[in-house]
Amino acid sequence: MAPPGDPRRLCRLVQEGRLCALQEELQAIGGYQGPAGDTLLHYAARHGRRDILVYLVEAWGMDIEATNRDYKRPLHEAASMGHPDCVRYLLDRGAAVDCLKKADWTPLMMACTRNKLEVIQDLVEHGADPLLKNKDGWNSFHIASREGDPLILQYLLTVCPDVWKTESKIRRTPLHTAAMHGCLEAVKVILQRCQYEPDCKDNCGVTPFMDAIQSGHMDIARLLLEKHKACSWAKDSLGAQALHRAAVTGQDAAIRFLVSDLGIDVNVRATSTHLTALHCAAKEGHTSTVQTLLSIGADINSKDERNRSGIECKPHVCFYIKHRAWRLGV
Incomplete structure (x- = not known):
């Protein structure tokens, strides 16, 4: 650990919840601000150290609305990490419930990333919008x-x-x-x-x-x-269906579901590009998806708007498709 009086040591003491040691050493340094603009209040709220939060606010008069370089306040930290005791203390001390950090995130938004219902309830009950x-x-x-x-x-x-x-x-x-x-x-x-x-x-x-x-x-x-x-056959802005998008991401089970269970034409083209699902899978290099498509009837000779077939989309997939075509006698 850093030597006594070193700001890094103070941060470690807060993180570890060592209030007595912090009280002694804070006398020597009188406060701390980290490289990202974090105060000791930010550290205490982030790590759920309510006792230290109380001490820093009430003994040292530290500002509960202090912001770091991302405009985060202690309430953002406590909410984002799901510490209800710290959230309640800060709210009871009058912390602004809808304060904004960088990118306009409120404490309530931060709390919703943690699935901590009681924190969300406390914020809403104190007026969060x-x-x-x-x-x-x-x-x-x-x-x-x-x-x-x-x-x-x-x-x-x-x-x-x-x-x-x-x-x-x-x-x-x-x-x-x-x-x-x-x-x-x-x-x-x-x-x-x-x-x-x-x-x-x-x-x-x-x-x-x-x-x-x-x-x-x-x-x-x-x-x-x-x-x-x-x-199941709705089209996106490029005229692609769910089938094409599944081929792009290599979702073989989804492709089988769409074609075998829902009756989607495996060779349907995206209206603006003329790409089939086979083109899409080949362009992305999804060899297993190419295999799936061929096994359920994809046409290897189908051309896109540039008059390219699937075998011309990707070199290593091209070899597989040609080999598959040879085996099928196409």
Whole structure:
């Protein structure tokens, strides 16, 4: 450990919760600010050291609204790490509940990344606004949908029934986010309590069903088909379907589901590029996906808008496709 009086030692004492040693050494240095602008209050809040937080505020008069270089305040730190005792203390001392850090994140948004319901409840009960958005257009419900805790989503919808009526700056909804991240229970809550239009699209034309398919979350894809009447052949802004997007990300099970179970044409083309799923998989170098597509009837001679077949898209995949074609006698 650093020698007595060294600021780094003070930070270590806070992290370890050694209040008595901190009291002795703080007399010698009179305060501390770290390389990122963190005060000892930031360290205490981050590590859940309420006793040290109380001591620094009440014995040394440290500012609970002190900001570091990212404009984080101690309340951001306590909320983001899920420390309810520190959050309550700071709120009781009058900390600004909707203060903004860099990128316009509030403590409530930070708390929603931790799935700590009691911290979220404390912030809301002290006036935190779930409708505020960060620089990307995400509100707290959007962030909670990414983490997927159904109890938190239910709570936010109860205290703020309109919180689901939100889109990011690229028009992605919480349903998109939950589907992409595989949060099945969150999707169930959203479908039950929110009124998103089936096949709502973001700026790229991507639907929640496409998000689920291209990320390999088949349980969510099936749920969206059953409960939300999602369209399995909807097209994005480039005219690509879920099948093409699954080929790009190498989701073999999703491809088989779309073609074998839902009857999607394996050779369907994206309307703007004329690419088939085989082209997409070959361009990305997904040899196993190329094998899957060929096994369910993909046409190796299909041409894209540049008159290229799948075998001309990627050298090492080209060899595999040619070999496969030879074996099939094509």
